Amino acid sequence: MDDVVLHFHPGSVVGLSSLLEQTEKLLEPFTCRPPPVFSPWFPTVPAGHQLPIRPAKAAPRINPAGGVLTAERGNSIVSTETPAKHADKTEDALCISETPNHLIPVSQTTSTSPRQHPETETDRLPVQRSWNVFTQGGFLLQSSRPLSKCFHRLVSVHRLHLHQRAKWVITEQNCNDVEKVWRSLTRSVRSSGLPTCNANIQRERAEIWVFCDVLYSEKVGRFLKDELQLSGRIHLSVHKLGNIFSL
Amino acid sequence: MTTLTRQDLNFGQVVADILCEFLEVAIHLILYVREVYPSGIFQKRKKYNVPVQMSCHPELNQYIQDTLHCVKPLIEKNDAEKVVVVIMDKEHHPVERFVFEISQPPLLSISSDMLLSHVEQLLRAFILKISVCDAVLNNNPPGCSFTVLVHTRDAATRNMEKVQVIKDFPWIVADEQEVQMKEPRLIPLKSMTSDIVKMQLYVEERAQKT
Numbered sequence: 001m002d003d004v005v006l007h008f009h010p011g012s013v014v015g016l017s018s019l020l021e022q023t024e025k026l027l028e029p030f031t032c033r034p035p036p037v038f039s040p041w042f043p044t045v046p047a048g049h050q051l052p053i054r055p056a057k058a059a060p061r062i063n064p065a066g067g068v069l070t071a072e073r074g075n076s077i078v079s080t081e082t083p084a085k086h087a088d089k090t091e092d093a094l095c096i097s098e099t100p101n102h103l104i105p106v107s108q109t110t111s112t113s114p115r116q117h118p119e120t121e122t123d124r125l126p127v128q129r130s131w132n133v134f135t136q137g138g139f140l141l142q143s144s145r146p147l148s149k150c151f152h153r154l155v156s157v158h159r160l161h162l163h164q165r166a167k168w169v170i171t172e173q174n175c176n177d178v179e180k181v182w183r184s185l186t187r188s189v190r191s192s193g194l195p196t197c198n199a200n201i202q203r204e205r206a207e208i209w210v211f212c213d214v215l216y217s218e219k220v221g222r223f224l225k226d227e228l229q230l231s232g233r234i235h236l237s238v239h240k241l242g243n244i245f246s247l
Numbered sequence: 248m249t250t251l252t253r254q255d256l257n258f259g260q261v262v263a264d265i266l267c268e269f270l271e272v273a274i275h276l277i278l279y280v281r282e283v284y285p286s287g288i289f290q291k292r293k294k295y296n297v298p299v300q301m302s303c304h305p306e307l308n309q310y311i312q313d314t315l316h317c318v319k320p321l322i323e324k325n326d327a328e329k330v331v332v333v334i335m336d337k338e339h340h341p342v343e344r345f346v347f348e349i350s351q352p353p354l355l356s357i358s359s360d361m362l363l364s365h366v367e368q369l370l371r372a373f374i375l376k377i378s379v380c381d382a383v384l385n386n387n388p389p390g391c392s393f394t395v396l397v398h399t400r401d402a403a404t405r406n407m408e409k410v411q412v413i414k415d416f417p418w419i420v421a422d423e424q425e426v427q428m429k430e431p432r433l434i435p436l437k438s439m440t441s442d443i444v445k446m447q448l449y450v451e452e453r454a455q456k457t
Contacts, residue, residue, distance in 0.1 A: 051426060052331065052396035053410060055314055056417040059393050060306045062284050163291075198290075198303055 151218045151245065158241055162215040163196075166238045170208040174230040178206045181228050185210075188227055194220055214238070221247045262351055262443050263323040267315045269370045270330060270347065274311050274395070275301045276377050277332050277345050281384070283391050295371035299378070313416045314395050320409045321397060325351045329398035333425060336456070337390040341428050344451040345377075351444055369439040373448055376437045383434055384450065388457050396421050430454040 004027060008019055147155065155162070175181045182201045185208065196213040197220060212220045217236055225234060225247055236245040272294050279289045279300035284307065289300040302308055321327040332345040397410070410418045431451040438447035 050402065051423065052329070052398040052421050053407065053418050054394050054396050054421045054425070055310075055317070056419045057310070059310055060304070061392060062288060062304060062307070165290075200305070 147215075147218055154245055155214060158238070158244060160214050160238060160244075162213065164214045164238060165211050166214050166217040166236050166244075168210040168212070168217070168221050168224060169235050169237065170210070170224065170228070170230060172206045173232050174234055175228070178208060181230070182208055184228055185224075194223065217245075218247075221245075257323075258443065259323040259325065259351075263319045265366060265370075266322050266349065266444065266446075267319050269373070270318070271311060271315055272299055272301070272374060273345075273347070273377055274315075274332055275299065276374060277334075278302065278307075278393060280378060280381050281334055281343065281387055281391070283334055283387075283393050295367050295374055297371055297374055297378075299374060313413055317410045317412050317416060317418060318395075318397055320412060321399060322349065324409070326399050326401065326409065327397055328400050329396075331396040331398065332393060333396055334387060334391050334393050335425070336388050339392075339424065340453075341425060341451075342387055342391065342453045342456050343384065344428065344431075346449050346451065348447045348449075349444060350446070352442070366441050366443065369441055373437045373439065373446075376448070380434075380436060380450065384452055385456055394421075394425065396425070428453050 004023065006019060006023055008014075008016065012019075154160075160166075170178070170181060172178055178201065185199060194210075194212065195216050197210060197216075199208060199210040201208050210220065210224060221234060221236060224230065233246040235243045236247075237243045275289070276299050278284050279286065279302075284302065284304070286300075288302050288304040288307070290303050291298050292301045293299070302311075318327060318330060327349055330347045330349065332347075333341045334343040334345075336342050399405075407418060428451055430453070432454055434450040434452060436448045436450060439445065
């Protein structure tokens with residue numbers, strides 16, 4: 001602040017001290033009043049026609065505890081898994097979820113879908129699981145051994161990355177009944193814990209696809225062959241290269 | 248270097264293709280980072296030369312694909328102003344809104360050499376920002392779900408027909424409850440300017456999440 005010079009008559013009635021006091025008061029900063037919070041008189045959300053749009057169907061919900069796929073119906077959550085399946089759920093069975101159940105009409109799983117199907121016999125059929133995710137940390141992971149020489153050479157020849165995804169394909173030639181093998185595989189999900197794996201059944205092709213990292217693919221393949229008692233050869237394929245290995 | 252003009256190709260379609268591809272990756276990543284779904288359903292993939300987490304759950308993937316398939320015509324015609332990924336609590340009140348504000352320049356003249364590499368670099372930066380945004384956001388309450396809101400430039404009802412491209416995937420006007428947020432905190436994440444599109448991403452976060 002610049003210096004302030006006070007001029008006064010020596011003989012004035014008001015004394016110097018009071019003049020100084022008065023000047024100091026004048027030089028004090030103005031008190032600031034905080035402005036009130038601005039609240040607009042108009043609604044913060046514009047009129048209805050400017051509201052955004054959204055899909056009528058709610059996003060799927062996946063329960064982390066049991067991996068149960070649920071869908072919303074109004075405000076309630078509807079489980080698509082049967083109570084019996086709930087009962088044999090284990091804590092290890094993380095994220096076992098299910099594909100859209102084509103047997104249940106959309107009107108049953110969504111709140112505002114305009115489709116209204118009459119209830120048919122197929123509506124009451126149990127859900128057919130067609131998709132699985134395997135948990136980490138199973139026995140295969142714990143007893144991990146290096147790749148066999150043959151497989152290691154294959155990885156080098158094709159310059160595969162160890163965390164690249166590979167796919168085992170189980171066809172009808174490997175078993176009599178793909179559905180039966182799929183059920184066995186689903187059961188073994190809970191006990192085995194195949195690392196980095198997820199699997200799905202391609203019902204229209206009568207094939208089971210088991211995806212895993214290249215690193216574990218050999219072990220996963222052997223496990224599948226032994227555990228599911230597959231006959232013939234199962235093939236391992238990778239993106240772009242196609243079939244690269246058979247067991 | 249070839250210079251392309253509006254007559255050479257449908258720019259709207261190019262922009263819509265690029266943006267929808269980006270939005271798909273971004274939505275998956277947001278759902279992973281904000282823990283809307285269990286981490287077990289996500290797998291690490293590579294996009295724009297950076298690691299991203301993508302869901303491998305068929306129903307969720309289908310839902311996201313259907314949503315973006317419907318949004319695409321709006322972006323193509325430059326009718327979509329904002330695409331918002333809203334994370335909602337159990338009571339369906341928004342706790343976080345990831346707002347992608349999109350704007351396309353009226354006059355387009357781009358060089359094909361520059362287009363892909365430059366746009367990819369910019370989109371990569373968005374992805375990287377999303378992947379670390381949990382550092383600046385508070386944890387969400389358990390049991391959250393999500394929805395995608397599309398703010399259109401014109402009245403929403405006018406755009407309803409454009410967006411109804413999938414028969415079994417109807418669209419409706421959102422409720423005010425899904426749009427309004429109490430005392431939101433604004434967190435700008437990233438903005439980009441390119442020859443074909445301008446975009447900015449910010450997060451609106453509810454002050455009291457629980």
